[in-house]
Amino acid sequence: MTKSILLTGHSGYIGSVAAPMLIEAGYDVTGFDTGYFADCTLVPDGARPREIRKDIRNLEPADVQGFDAVIHLAALSNDPIGNLDGRWTEEINYRSTVRLAELAKEAGVRRFLFSSSCIMYGASEAAVVNEDSPLDPKTEYARSKVTGEAALRELADDGFSPTYLRNGTVYGVSPHMRFDTVFNDFLGSAVTKKRITVYSDGKPWRPVVHVQDVVRAFMTVLEAPLDVVHNEAFNNGAEELNHQIRELAEIAADTVPGCELEVLGKASADQRTYKADFGKFGRAFPDFEFKWNPRTGAKELYDAFTSIGLTHDLFTDPRFTRLAWLKKLLASGELDGSLRWTSDEQVAA
Numbered sequence: 001m002t003k004s005i006l007l008t009g010h011s012g013y014i015g016s017v018a019a020p021m022l023i024e025a026g027y028d029v030t031g032f033d034t035g036y037f038a039d040c041t042l043v044p045d046g047a048r049p050r051e052i053r054k055d056i057r058n059l060e061p062a063d064v065q066g067f068d069a070v071i072h073l074a075a076l077s078n079d080p081i082g083n084l085d086g087r088w089t090e091e092i093n094y095r096s097t098v099r100l101a102e103l104a105k106e107a108g109v110r111r112f113l114f115s116s117s118c119i120m121y122g123a124s125e126a127a128v129v130n131e132d133s134p135l136d137p138k139t140e141y142a143r144s145k146v147t148g149e150a151a152l153r154e155l156a157d158d159g160f161s162p163t164y165l166r167n168g169t170v171y172g173v174s175p176h177m178r179f180d181t182v183f184n185d186f187l188g189s190a191v192t193k194k195r196i197t198v199y200s201d202g203k204p205w206r207p208v209v210h211v212q213d214v215v216r217a218f219m220t221v222l223e224a225p226l227d228v229v230h231n232e233a234f235n236n237g238a239e240e241l242n243h244q245i246r247e248l249a250e251i252a253a254d255t256v257p258g259c260e261l262e263v264l265g266k267a268s269a270d271q272r273t274y275k276a277d278f279g280k281f282g283r284a285f286p287d288f289e290f291k292w293n294p295r296t297g298a299k300e301l302y303d304a305f306t307s308i309g310l311t312h313d314l315f316t317d318p319r320f321t322r323l324a325w326l327k328k329l330l331a332s333g334e335l336d337g338s339l340r341w342t343s344d345e346q347v348a349a
């Protein structure tokens with residue numbers, strides 16, 4: 001078993017679910033995160049790893065010594081942040097990924113799991129996108145995943161095995177919750193407004209995957225024979241996890257008593273559409289089951305939100321929308337114009 005893991009981005013949305021699951025599974029986990037969202041908790045944190053609180057742009061060789069694997073989640077995690085200042089996304093998502101991988105390789109770390117995204121296929125014309133489909137990144141964020149994968153590919157050799165997990169949109173309860181992703185947003189809106197508004201015509205396709213299944217898939221790749229995962233990209237999901245936005249909205253509305261659904265069909269709305277082919281993942285890991293689907297996931301979110309008494313104020317709090325929170329930290333001067341903490345205390349907190 002792979003024992004010792006460096007988990008970057010451990011205090012983010014996926015990372016704060018991944019860390020306790022990895023610890024529970026017996027891994028020795030060290031987190032590495034600058035902590036942009038460290039205080040943005042919706043539900044209590046689970047078991048926490050030992051942590052390095054540091055900006056990944058300041059990574060040093062010593063930070064990556066002694067690990068069997070890196071799971072690399074740290075990134076500016078969506079399009080709107082990339083649109084605010086593209087250089088941040090290039091530096092943090094692309095350049096720092098390359099440096100992390102180079103240092104990991106030098107240190108003899110064998111496996112490197114990169115949290116990539118199906119967003120790299122863009123608004124694909126292809127009916128279904130598989131790992132060989134043309135990439136059409138439309139934003140700085142999507143481009144950073146394409147260039148990140150390409151640079152890692154160059155580093156792959158007999159001693160270093162990167163794997164690229166291209167996630168769909170992730171949903172589900174996490175201590176460091178995000179409401180700026182589609183299904184979490186629908187459930188939050190359903191619970192706190194009793195209304196879901198779909199601005200597009202609802203027809204675009206999105207693969208959606210539960211955050212715990214994402215982590216289980218990462219763990220499966222971590223333990224897979226190297227010849228199965230070495231330098232391979234996988235769309236991370238299953239065929240039945242492709243849904244049209246309208247279906248997702250209907251499931252969310254059905255789950256929450258008294259919730260109304262309106263579909264506005266505005267031409268200007270987000271019409272990005274991609275249906276992912278998950279055949280490669282299924283063939284590589286025939287025993288893996290995605291345990292969650294949007295119906296069970298909607299119930300989980302509903303139960304969690306009702307048990308904490310989620311209010312509209314909490315649902316719309318900047319802490320749970322990545323762009324809004326970073327803007328708040330910039331406006332208060334806690335982050336400087338390069339998105340670095342201005343106070344040493346925060347760095348060392």
Ligand SMILES: NC(=O)c1ccc[n+]([C@@H]2O[C@H](COP(=O)([O-])OP(=O)(O)OC[C@H]3O[C@@H](n4cnc5c(N)ncnc54)[C@H](O)[C@@H]3O)[C@@H](O)[C@H]2O)c1
Nearest residue numbers: 009011012013014034036055056074075077115117167170
């Ligand atoms: N959530 C999704 O739907 C989704 C889908 C596809 C891919 N991904 C990818 O998975 C990864 C994790 O996503 P998430 O939803 O947990 O995002 P998130 O924003 O919740 O977490 C990202 C973490 O990275 C950390 N980070 C950012 N910049 C850093 C820096 N300069 N130095 C050190 N740490 C830094 C943040 O503090 C944060 O804790 C990202 O790479 C994202 O692109 C996410």
